[in-house]
Amino acid sequence: AQSVTQPDARVTVSEGASLQLRCKYSYSGTPYLFWYVQYQRQGLQLLLKYYSGDPVVQGVNGFEAEFSKSDSSFHLRKASVHWSDSAVYFCAASITGYQNFYFGKGTSLTVIP
Amino acid sequence: EAAVTQSPRNKVAVTGGKVTLSCNQTNNHNNMYWYRQDTGHGLRLIHYSYGAGSTEKGDIPDGYKASRPSQENFSLILELATPSQTSVYFCASGGINTEVFFGKGTRLTVV
Numbered sequence: 001a002q003s004v005t006q007p008d009a010r011v012t013v014s015e016g017a018s019l020q021l022r023c024k025y026s027y028s029g030t031p032y033l034f035w036y037v038q039y040q041r042q043g044l045q046l047l048l049k050y051y052s053g054d055p056v057v058q059g060v061n062g063f064e065a066e067f068s069k070s071d072s073s074f075h076l077r078k079a080s081v082h083w084s085d086s087a088v089y090f091c092a093a094s095i096t097g098y099q100n101f102y103f104g105k106g107t108s109l110t111v112i113p
Numbered sequence: 114e115a116a117v118t119q120s121p122r123n124k125v126a127v128t129g130g131k132v133t134l135s136c137n138q139t140n141n142h143n144n145m146y147w148y149r150q151d152t153g154h155g156l157r158l159i160h161y162s163y164g165a166g167s168t169e170k171g172d173i174p175d176g177y178k179a180s181r182p183s184q185e186n187f188s189l190i191l192e193l194a195t196p197s198q199t200s201v202y203f204c205a206s207g208g209i210n211t212e213v214f215f216g217k218g219t220r221l222t223v224v
Binding site: 008009034036041042043044045046049103 | 116144146148154155156157158163176193203205207208209211212213215216217220
């Protein structure tokens with residue numbers, strides 16, 4: 001069955017520290033992969049997406065993610081976090097890229113001053 | 114800019130009552146989705162649509178109906194609301210080779 005797993009429900013980091021949020025997917029092929037962010041009481045906003053090509057994709061606000069086919073992973077990274085990055089982050093996958101998205105359960109990020 | 118508008122933003126309903134959540138998109142997207150978000154479950158797909166007149170069951174359709182009367186509008190209907198349907202509901206729209214855009218959510222409480 002298709003699934004997306006985010007193993008860390010909560011992550012806390014200090015402002016200025018580096019960040020990695022983990023995402024693993026289970027699909028019969030290679031899906032299109034996405035990271036979304038949800039600020040408190042808001043809808044989801046797209047951070048970045050991977051369709052093909054360079055496995056490292058750049059997103060908004062200094063975020064990047066790296067696709068690994070061998071590891072079935074799509075981890076999100078940021079070199080230096082800011083307090084405003086505190087939010088819930090969702091990894092998602094779609095076999096077509098535009099239909100039937102499967103979401104992970106989300107990782108709640110808290111950035112402490 | 115792409116826009117997905119949900120109404121109402123907050124709703125309190127009584128058990129056994131009928132609830133309709135509305136969604137409007139101005140993106141001219143063919144695909145529309147209804148998700149619910151619960152702590153520990155992330156987003157789960159309830160119903161989706163590929164265009165006006167079509168509705169498809171998602172992963173958790175029981176207790177919900179959907180209606181897509183036009184390209185712009187997609188409704189989620191709870192004929193007999195139950196407390197287990199207390200949740201935050203998100204509508205989204207997307208097209209071929211476009212990202213999916215989400216509304217701001219509807220917080221539903223069934224008492």
